[in-house]
Amino acid sequence: MEQFEFTEHSHRRYNPLTGDWILVSPHRTKRPWQGKVEKLSGDQRPQYDPTCYLCPGNERAGGHQNPDYKETFVFQNDFSSLLPEVPKGEFKNGELFLAQSERGFCKVICFSPRHDMTIPEMEVSAIRKVVDLWCNEYEAIGKLDYINHVQIFENKGDIMGCSNPHPHGQIWAQENLPGEPAKEDKMQKAYYQKHGRTLLFDYVQEELKSGERVLAENASFVAVVPFWATWPFEAMIVSKQARQNLLQLNDTERTDFADMYKQLTVMYDNLFEVSFPYSAGIHQAPTDGQDHPEWHLHMHFFPPLLRSATVKKFMVGYEMLANPQRDITAEQSAQRLRDLPKKHYKA
Ligand code: H2U
Numbered sequence: 001m002e003q004f005e006f007t008e009h010s011h012r013r014y015n016p017l018t019g020d021w022i023l024v025s026p027h028r029t030k031r032p033w034q035g036k037v038e039k040l041s042g043d044q045r046p047q048y049d050p051t052c053y054l055c056p057g058n059e060r061a062g063g064h065q066n067p068d069y070k071e072t073f074v075f076q077n078d079f080s081s082l083l084p085e086v087p088k089g090e091f092k093n094g095e096l097f098l099a100q101s102e103r104g105f106c107k108v109i110c111f112s113p114r115h116d117m118t119i120p121e122m123e124v125s126a127i128r129k130v131v132d133l134w135c136n137e138y139e140a141i142g143k144l145d146y147i148n149h150v151q152i153f154e155n156k157g158d159i160m161g162c163s164n165p166h167p168h169g170q171i172w173a174q175e176n177l178p179g180e181p182a183k184e185d186k187m188q189k190a191y192y193q194k195h196g197r198t199l200l201f202d203y204v205q206e207e208l209k210s211g212e213r214v215l216a217e218n219a220s221f222v223a224v225v226p227f228w229a230t231w232p233f234e235a236m237i238v239s240k241q242a243r244q245n246l247l248q249l250n251d252t253e254r255t256d257f258a259d260m261y262k263q264l265t266v267m268y269d270n271l272f273e274v275s276f277p278y279s280a281g282i283h284q285a286p287t288d289g290q291d292h293p294e295w296h297l298h299m300h301f302f303p304p305l306l307r308s309a310t311v312k313k314f315m316v317g318y319e320m321l322a323n324p325q326r327d328i329t330a331e332q333s334a335q336r337l338r339d340l341p342k343k344h345y346k347a
């Protein structure tokens with residue numbers, strides 16, 4: 001029997017942030033990029049769309065009017081999933097039926113007044129305004145007594161169910177730590193208690209040493225395809241130093257975060273020469289008023305595309321019922337992304 005090589009043989013990889021496993025089947029990618037790579041005709045969008053509910057000056061649902069904003073703009077989601085005025089309550093019937101009231105609220109953030117922009121096409125100085133807005137919102141929302149988790153995210157592309165191409169993200173804030181951050185909270189706490197360093201600090205050191213999965217690096221941040229990546233081109237932006245949350249970033253680090261956000265999304269767009277869809281979001285310390293030395297700021301990118309602008313990875317069948325699975329290894333994905341031109345393909 002030949003020796004086990006994880007570049008050749010089926011194996012499971014462990015995600016130390018969540019405790020989950022994924023199945024990797026590298027033998028299925030001996031010829032990973034056969035078949036035609038389809039291109040979509042680039043969408044031509046106007047700088048201003050009179051029918052867009054996010055463009056400056058336009059009217060939104062419920063008769064609200066957007067100001068004539070010049071940089072970023074944030075507003076309460078007109079169709080919030082979470083609401084602040086929910087009476088406290090619990091439903092319990094034996095061990096099997098349990099429900100609890102949950103308070104919170106949702107906001108929408110416009111990244112730019114320009115309807116035709118996307119993050120990879122924006123200047124780093126403009127993306128820096130988005131980072132500043134995230135910081136201000138995390139701080140203000142986090143101070144609210146009943147809010148313990150602030151989820152900042154971006155859902156991009158109609159394939160991801162995003163309703164509007166105007167560059168925007170969202171914030172959902174709530175009382176309880178939701179599922180994914182709760183898993184990461186537990187795993188990071190255990191690691192920190194054992195080692196006295198954050199899990200992602202140690203992880204980033206190792207990734208920088210090997211360089212195999214590193215996509216880009218600046219003075220304060222690294223973009224990496226995680227060893228345990230589930231989506232074909234999943235990536236993570238991690239601060240090099242242990243930072244519990246956005247507020248611990250200094251001025252340079254905020255700009256470096258913006259720079260890394262751009263570098264990664266430029267790679268993504270160049271991969272299939274399409275405005276690359278993804279769900280991305282920031283994981284950081286809970287806002288429960290406690291110190292969280294175990295928490296290490298990072299941003300996840302989960303893009304659905306597999307082989308081209310139109311061929312998507314489905315997380316169905318075995319993946320729904322057993323484990324997520326991938327063919328192309330994290331190392332192969334990183335290599336492909338790294339080898340791309342560093343300039344946006346439209347430029
Ligand atoms: P997506 O990026 O997932 O499409 O979400 C856009 C959000 O914008 C969505 O949550 C909100 C929707 O509720 N929205 C408003 O708040 N006001 C509007 O006038 C339309 C959409």
Ligand code: ZN
Nearest residue numbers: 052055115166
């Ligand atoms: Zn618009």
